[in-house]
Amino acid sequence: MHKDLATLTNQHTVTCDLCIVGAGAAGISMAMDWLDAGKNVVLLEAGGFEFDVETQSLNNGTNIGQRYYALPATRLRFFGGTTMHWGGYCTPLDPIDFEARPYVLHSGWPISFTEFAAFLPAASKMVEIDNETWDLDTYIAGKENYTPLDLNPSVYYSKLFKFSPPTRFGTKYRKALVASTSITVYTHANLTDITLDEEGKVVEKVQAKSLNGNKMTISANHYVLAMGAIQNARMLLVNNKQHKQGIGNHNDLVGRYFMEHPEVKTGQIFLKRPQSMKLYFFDYTKIKMYSELAIAEAAQRAHGILNVTAALHPKKLSGDWAWINKLPEDGKESYDFWVQAEKQISASPPSDVDTKKYLAYQMQIRMEQSPNPNSRITLDSKKDKLGIAEPILNWQLTELERNSIKDMHTLLGKELIQSDVGRLHAPEWVFDTSLEWPATLGGGWHHLGTTRMHNDPKKGVVDANCTIHGINNLHVAGSSCFTTAGAANPTLSLIALTLRLSKHLKQLITK
Ligand SMILES: Cc1cc2nc3c(=O)[nH]c(=O)nc-3n(C[C@H](O)[C@H](O)[C@H](O)COP(=O)(O)OP(=O)(O)OC[C@H]3O[C@@H](n4cnc5c(N)ncnc54)[C@H](O)[C@@H]3O)c2cc1C
Structure with missing residues (x-):
């Protein structure tokens, strides 16, 4: 009535x-x-x-x-x-x-x-998403080109998101x-x-x-x-x-x-080898799922880090990418180098990411705010x-949010090196917690x-x-x-x- x-x-x-x-x-x-x-x-x-x-x-x-x-x-x-x-x-x-x-x-x-x-x-039914598993590996089994980054799952894993209509x-x-x-x-x-x-x-x-x-x-x-x-x-x-x-x-x-869930652009991930990043591709109008990089629970506890996930938005790179192998091991020390690399990245994400393989990805994090x-x-x-x-x-x-951002990037930088997947570059405010939050800091409207x-x-x-x-x-x-x-x-x-x-x-x- x-x-x-x-x-x-x-x-x-x-x-x-x-x-x-x-x-x-x-x-x-x-x-x-x-x-x-x-x-x-x-x-x-x-x-x-x-x-x-x-x-x-x-x-x-x-x-x-x-x-x-x-x-x-x-x-x-x-x-x-x-x-x-x-x-x-x-x-x-x-x-x-x-x-x-x-x-x-x-x-x-x-x-x-x-x-x-x-x-x-029952909640999934209300938002019209499927009621299948939330385990990514089971969910993507048999799906071509849905390949997660090969990181140590006790440090970083790929978290499944589904899209309501x-x-x-x-x-x-x-x-x-x-x-x-x-x-x-x-x-x-x-x-x-x-x-x-x-x-x-x-x-x-x-x-x-x-x-x-x-x-x-x-x-x-x-x-x-x-x-x-x-x-x-x-x-x-x-x-x-x-x-x-x-x-x-x-x-x-x-x-x-x-x-709220603070949301902000942080680092860029540079892959050593091109791989399909279709799994991370942001297009909820066509593909009813995607994945964000997430910090494993064991790593959160071990390092005292709040829960965080990072969306990866593909960036077009120009130039010869072979020099990635000559990089210093520590992303922070190579700051100047990456500033230069960043200039080679075009501003807009390519629309053909599910067919092409790109090497550079902009991270946009969404994180837990402590009570x-x-x-x-x-x-x-x-x-x-x-x-x-x-x-x-x-x-x-609070300080915990800033420290968590710093620590999750340090951990990710190391993990990318250790697993030989690529390198991370992040701006100075990420590592220097005495600097102001960037003007691009927003929330999720949550x-x-x-x-x-x-x-x-x-x-x-x-x-x-x-x-x-x-x-x-x-x-x-x-x-x-x-x-x-x-x-x-x-x-x-x-x-x-x-x-x-x-x-x-x-x-x-x-x-
Ligand atoms: C731009 C945007 C994008 C978002 N995207 C996402 C997303 O992708 N994923 C996600 O999980 N969440 C997202 N959210 C958040 C999501 O919309 C909220 O979490 C959700 O709508 C909250 O539901 P609610 O019922 O608590 O509040 P609401 O949906 O806000 O509903 C509250 C209702 O109460 C009514 N009301 C208010 N005051 C009174 C009153 N005095 N008397 C009677 N009725 C009253 C309002 O009119 C309204 O209908 C987004 C929010 C925004 C703004």
């Missing part, structure tokens, strides 16, 4: 079993999981079925930390959410991401990789949700108020408003916030009528530990058109960690079931629950986590 709050003129009140707030990757995945559950589910969505400028302006916010994209450009506010312009890169979090690692402060999830991975097949959740799942008799989708329904009982331990009701002033009240057994990591934190902080520090924020954790309490979302005195305080993002990186998961309420906002500590019927879906970020693009994993929460809620609601 579909109702548009903007056209419901009477004060509208509904009761239901489950109220899901936000119809993006997380909210729609959860709603789809309840299609046949025989329960009364409400899905509240701030926007309509189409993009509109006025609603999108409700995503305004201010950056005060590390240079970052304009906040409205990083999230979409209409049915389908940010999936309406996501890139579709899919790969799951790794087992190491769930571990408490002594060199990563605040690491360690309260759930295991195995518990999480049980939901990957990309699934536009608002388009793909709209019909099924609107046709459902047990699910009611409310569009133009912006969550504004969350009201707790007198003891402040149970959500009694929530209120939603449309931009033209219509209001509705929803009273549910359980509520799920699925508005994305910035908005989940913002709405918990802003609802401070009963708990003056905001809901779930007794320990001043809501909004803290904001993480940092000072990297956070707070509230501005500025308010949006609904009277809700706007978010301020203070994105802060927002993580603002309602982090931990069994101890002093260390996390939600428990292992994604339920807000101390408020038994209020739950959070999405990457705001990530305890650590991993290096994987988050959507596949956040859907898996959402479906895990959904299963838990079914046990509670159908009891």
Whole structure:
């Protein structure tokens, strides 16, 4: 069923079993999981079925930390959410991401990789990727020219990525949700108020408003916030009528530990011998998989390095390449040499990489950011058109990110030499951590960690079931629950986590 709050003129009140707030990757995945559950589910969505400028302006916010994209450009506010312009890169979090690692402060999830991975097949279905193995060797067996670089797998390996079409959740799942008799989708329904009982331990009701002033009240057994990591934190902080520090924020954790995946161009890899690099070729419109170089878990632990992967973009080389064999063994010492070599590389990647063999590849890394309490979302005195305080993002990186970049390049440089595959050249900022981050530093448009998961309420906002500590019927879906970020693009994993929460809620609601 579909109702548009903007056209419901009477004060509208509904009761239901489950109220899901936000119809993006997380909210729609959860709603789809309840299609046949025989329960009364409400899905509240701030926007309509189409993009509109006025609603999108409700995503305004201010950056005060590390240079970052304009906040409205990083999230979409209409049915389908940010999936309406996501890139579709899919790969799951790794087992190491769930571990408490002594060199990563605040690491360690309260759930295991195995518990999480049980939901990957269903999550894969949501993003329309195959449900086959994530083991690269098995996946590429029999595929011609898909040859990984011959590196020591205990140091570097090639990690498999699959590409979603990309699934536009608002388009793909709209019909099924609107046709459902047990699910009611409310569009133009912006969550504004969350009201707790007198003891402040149970959500009694929530209120939603449309931009033209219509209001509705929803009273549910359980509520799920699925508005994305910035908005989940913002709405918990802003609802401070009963708990003056905001809901779930007794320990001043809501909004803290904001993480992105720093993405930046780093070194170039120069192969000694031409080989097919089709496996690493970036063209998700034609080829539904590719690989990035990844640092092995054993090497991460041994050297205290955060999780990182590197995409390899082919570069055309001119000139005679035989001189590669005359190179000094240490990439850093040969800096001047490589600066010259770089000048021989044309700026644009060749389009015929799957048939031709190129020798030079530009690395673009995507890395784990360590959890940092000072990297956070707070509230501005500025308010949006609904009277809700706007978010301020203070994105802060730590020394561990810079040291990890340095160490992963040192290790890769050595490994390329040792395995006789080629050489690495990286710019000075990679090795000299006292230099500024380059201006090209960006993020993956991935927002993580603002309602982090931990069994101890002093260390996390939600428990292992994604339920807000101390408020038994209020739950959070999405990457705001990530305890650590991993290096994987988050959507596949956040859907898996959402479906895990959904299963838990079914046990509670159908009891
Ligand atoms: C340009 C770009 C490319 C990306 N590429 C990739 C990629 O290749 N791979 C990958 O894994 N990830 C990618 N991402 C990230 C991906 O889009 C997000 O991880 C994912 O969409 C998050 O899902 P979500 O449901 O948590 O939030 P969203 O998809 O943002 O959905 C949140 C929903 O909540 C609604 N909402 C907000 N406030 C309220 C309110 N007050 N009341 C009611 N509803 C509300 C919004 O309108 C929206 O529909 C990309 C992101 C961007 C911006």
